[in-house]
Amino acid sequence: MRPLGHLSLALLGTGVACVVALHTIHPRVSPIERRLSEYALGPDGWLMDVAFGTSAGGFTALAIFVASSRGRPQLVPAALVVAAVALVLSAVYRLDADDTENAIHRWASGAAAVAVVVAAVGWSVAGAGRRRPWRRGIDRPIALLALALAMVSPVLHDTFLTGIHQRLVWAALIAWSVAVTIAELRGDHERRHPHRR
Numbered sequence: 001m002r003p004l005g006h007l008s009l010a011l012l013g014t015g016v017a018c019v020v021a022l023h024t025i026h027p028r029v030s031p032i033e034r035r036l037s038e039y040a041l042g043p044d045g046w047l048m049d050v051a052f053g054t055s056a057g058g059f060t061a062l063a064i065f066v067a068s069s070r071g072r073p074q075l076v077p078a079a080l081v082v083a084a085v086a087l088v089l090s091a092v093y094r095l096d097a098d099d100t101e102n103a104i105h106r107w108a109s110g111a112a113a114v115a116v117v118v119a120a121v122g123w124s125v126a127g128a129g130r131r132r133p134w135r136r137g138i139d140r141p142i143a144l145l146a147l148a149l150a151m152v153s154p155v156l157h158d159t160f161l162t163g164i165h166q167r168l169v170w171a172a173l174i175a176w177s178v179a180v181t182i183a184e185l186r187g188d189h190e191r192r193h194p195h196r197r
Helices: 002-025 036-040 045-067 075-092 099-125 139-151 162-192
Strands: none
Touching (some): 002 036, 002 045, 002 162, 036 045, 045 075, 139 162
8 A cells, every 4th residue: 555655645745836836926926815726716727726636636545545554543534535525626616606616615625624634633633543652753743733723714714814824724734644644654664674673
């Protein structure tokens, strides 16, 4: 299942690269005030669609990768699959469409973030991802940061800080996903090659 871990990293990295490219292409779109989905509007919107799609693929690959570990609760992979489906819905239903599509987009975007927060907290804080007593790792503080950011989301949603807050939430969630994937790949390598520790 190691290839799924590598695939997840590649897909999530592609999604991040697309978003960074959009920030570079459209420097006048305020990252503090404007939400990421607004990059989907206009001629370069296909890059945001790619970001949605590759991120959905990355979370799906991560879900299958962590589900393959024996003795792990299935809440985390299920939450990651929910996030992936919600990201696809976010790409299909745009902000500039009618009120119904706009509402679906906003709901799906929020559901994707909440689902990854649930996965992060379940895996790194509640302990679904541990096979043995806690080992030091960066995924737990990142998961706690993502949870804290998500908890203040309702307060900041319609303020001038909505854009930067959304970016911080997703940066934390992607960072958590990468940290968990690398830790699992490393743990798998150590189990396969114990003499190389």
